[in-house]
Amino acid sequence: MLTTIGLMSGTSLDGVDIALIETDGHRVGAFGPSGYRAYSDAERAVLRQALAEAVQLSDRHARPGILAEAEQVVTAAHAEAMAGFLADNGIARENVDIVGFHGQTVLHRPAERLTVQIGDGAALARAIHIPVMHDFRAADVAAGGQGAPFVPVYHRALAQALGREGPIVVVNIGGVSNITYIDGDDLLIACDTGPGNALIDDFMLRTSGQPFDGEGKLAAQGQVDDAWVARGLQLPFFSAPPPKSLDRNDFAALPLSNMIPADGAATLTAFTAAAIASIVPLLPRPPASWIVTGGGARNLTMLRMLREKLAPATVEAAGALGWSADAMEAQAFGFLAARGLKGLPLSYPATTGVPIPMRGGVLVSAA
Template identity: 80%
Template sequence: MMMTAIGLMSGTSLDGVDVALIETDGKRVNSFGPSGYRAYSESERGLLRQALAEAVNLSQRDARPGVLREAERAVTIAHAEAVAAFTAQHRITRESIDIVGFHGQTVLHRPAQKMTVQIGDAAALAKAIHIPVMHDFRAADVAAGGQGAPFVPVYHRALAQSLGREGPLVVVNIGGVANITYIDGADTLIACDTGPGNALLDDFMFRTTGQPFDCEGRMAARGMIDDAWVARAMQHPFFALPPPKSLDRNDFAALELRDVSPADGAATLTAFTVAAIARIIALLPKPPQSWIVAGGGARNHTMIRMLRERVAPATVEAADALGWSADAIEAQAFGFLAARGLKGLPLSYPATTGVPMPMTGGVIARP
């Protein structure tokens, strides 16, 4: 049975809330609906940065001390506003939506301690939008010993199956953290985080230029890569670990570039992200024949060019070129995961998160 789902995603880059409509039976995608976006204001973003800083001290995943309570309220309101604006703009009635998939805002991800914390009050959101909300997708996986990330691979597989391509294919999502899904036919699904995505680069740009990110990779295109710095950074033990594996946005925060120009710093950090993505090839069963890039990194022309050079002769394409939405893909995924969750289908697998057995997940909040 086909369902109409809205997916909501607020990623590690703290830029805003992505909204997307999808029609699916939880196994394949019948059609894409429209997508939308609600940016966080500067004050909301500042609040979220504070929440990230305070979350490192959390010992219970449902505790919301101090600024975390305020940040959770802001996240919930932003998501309610995002849904209201989206449904009004596209004249979508709430009765026509079966489920909303609400990821929330990750403030802490420490799977080794069985802790993953996404803030956002699903019960309050469901009441505000008058639609059932599925949330807390990652908790069951982490509680069972999985990494709790990445969670989009089952959606990537549904998309890739519609392409009908030969040979291994990788979807690489470059958000704050970069992650890959390796797909080889219907059976082989491997996924993991590869290392930094845009987080280090965005933080560096903000610190040195006041710009939130390197638009189209223009700053990096003008700079010189510090190859010795990249080589040192690549010695981090994470890169040698086999998949599945996952990261927190700030796991590489200590790797700061000092006393470099904005252009050279941007070039070096972009090269680091690409080196980390390419490093995964040696840990996969076969070298991928094609790479499909989604997330904010898909719009960074310098990052794409560097990746092409790194993985040749494999092809590298932006998700948009295939009719996928690089911007909406994660929001669509949480709509898809909500539909799977409603049907009790697995959301994560041993080769995607390291969970001992395929796990379903998600909790429903009703209006």
């Protein structure tokens, strides 16, 4: 077993998740501690500007303008998160075999074979004095894959340990929502399903100055515009079969007219839930159970809407199974780092659309 630490900064731009696991790249031997380092308002502002400017990129290695500053911000925040995590948990650097560093996605256009995650893996390795594996998505996208979602192999390891009848779907609701469909040992399908928290978070910031709708409380007070949701679901993405992926901002242009904040939050939450449910007819068999992870697992209104849309299947938050909704993706990139070290595939034809099972990740030493 390897001792790995995974680092994840998602499209919600909230901060850095960090988690330790012991794994051989096939199964999880033990869960270790997890932690979180929030981005400051100033850091988040730089990242939002970088997202806006990244739309002009055609070279995944270029860092013009604010992107160079944003990359330094991301790298420094992850180094600080690592230092605090090791100190808080009494972990010696020499006892960590590998760190999986996802970086911050600022552009994802797989149709153009282009995906950009900022964050300097070599600089991070020098700062923390531990080997780092980074740039996980590039090989998949370069080979014609969607480059996302990348957590299915970890979801499979967790789901198989439950010993329950399938099919099981793990749905991660971050900035974008994605699913992993698991049926037995061999059938693994994954794709993005549409918006996650990004539309809600952006709407909350515009209308109330708040970064998100805590527990879905505002959405619970509003009325859903069902016609608006139905129109949104007519977009071609939702009828396309998996694998498929999208960028955080792909639905940002959908207008909400003049809805009051509560109705807007309710409608966008319903849109996310309906988008997730829209994948069911495209799967081989209707899932028997759904396990919700990511930030959406804390949104009680989202969970209620999902139960309504997905009945008679069960819908439960990952925490009810002893899984960490907050640390899931960070754990996954620790798991992927172990697989990368061992030369095992990170993605498959039915998860990202890549032609063959693909290895990935770039290893940099601590020297």
